[in-house]
Amino acid sequence: NAGVTQTPKFQVLKTGQSMTLQCAQDMNHNSMYWYRQDPGMGLRLIYYSASEGTTDKGEVPNGYNVSRLNKREFSLRLESAAPSQTSVYFCASSEMVGYSNQPQHFGDGTRLSIL
Amino acid sequence: GENVEQHPSTLSVQEGDSAVIKCTYSDSASNYFPWYKQELGKGPQLIIDIRSNVGEKKDQRIAVTLNKTAKHFSLHITETQPEDSAVYFCAAHGNNRLAFGKGNQVVVIP
Numbered sequence: 001n002a003g004v005t006q007t008p009k010f011q012v013l014k015t016g017q018s019m020t021l022q023c024a025q026d027m028n029h030n031s032m033y034w035y036r037q038d039p040g041m042g043l044r045l046i047y048y049s050a051s052e053g054t055t056d057k058g059e060v061p062n063g064y065n066v067s068r069l070n071k072r073e074f075s076l077r078l079e080s081a082a083p084s085q086t087s088v089y090f091c092a093s094s095e096m097v098g099y100s101n102q103p104q105h106f107g108d109g110t111r112l113s114i115l
Numbered sequence: 116g117e118n119v120e121q122h123p124s125t126l127s128v129q130e131g132d133s134a135v136i137k138c139t140y141s142d143s144a145s146n147y148f149p150w151y152k153q154e155l156g157k158g159p160q161l162i163i164d165i166r167s168n169v170g171e172k173k174d175q176r177i178a179v180t181l182n183k184t185a186k187h188f189s190l191h192i193t194e195t196q197p198e199d200s201a202v203y204f205c206a207a208h209g210n211n212r213l214a215f216g217k218g219n220q221v222v223v224i225p
Binding site: 004040059090092 | 215
């Protein structure tokens with residue numbers, strides 16, 4: 001019972017490089033989320049997908065794009081990485097459709113450093 | 116938008132004692148308040164949550180209380196154990212947004 005799986009776990013990029021962070025859940029959840037966690041900042045929502053086929057901006061979407069590939073998978077893409085995007089990225093999912101008041105289940109994160 | 120603050124930022128307790136973490140929120144329309152525990156190198160894990168129509172909820176050694184009038188909610192951990200050492204995040208959901216606090220480091224001293 002894997003829950004939410006994120007790949008890769010660690011990544012170092014150079015400024016200007018691009019990469020895609022992968023997330024998959026095996027709980028048949030409808031909603032999925034991408035957060036970033038910075039020291040002393042808590043968790044901030046980047047993008048979310050309330051259901052398969054839909055995506056919406058969160059609190060800090062600039063510099064990112066997302067794709068809800070199917071019900072299981074939700075990827076986050078950095079087109080041109082910047083040092084300000086150095087962070088720990090968490091993917092989460094929740095059972096019901098919509099960004100509503102329901103428990104979210106988190107993966108173990110991708111630690112991304114941009115030089 | 117919703118603003119959530121946690122106090123204290125760091126809390127050290129002796130094993131067996133109780134720990135209490137308090138969060139305040141700003142949006143009176145918020146109606147869902149989860150607590151997450153994050154261990155080093157791991158993602159946040161939901162440990163307990165409470166909805167606005169309930170004043171208190173308990174699950175074994177963990178309890179959460181909600182005071183809607185004062186707009187604060189607290190996490191209570193009784194009989195603390197070394198494995199309770201972690202960072203704890205509170206959150207409040209209102210206006211279609213889940214706002215997280217900045218986290219509390221809890222250290223249980225054996």
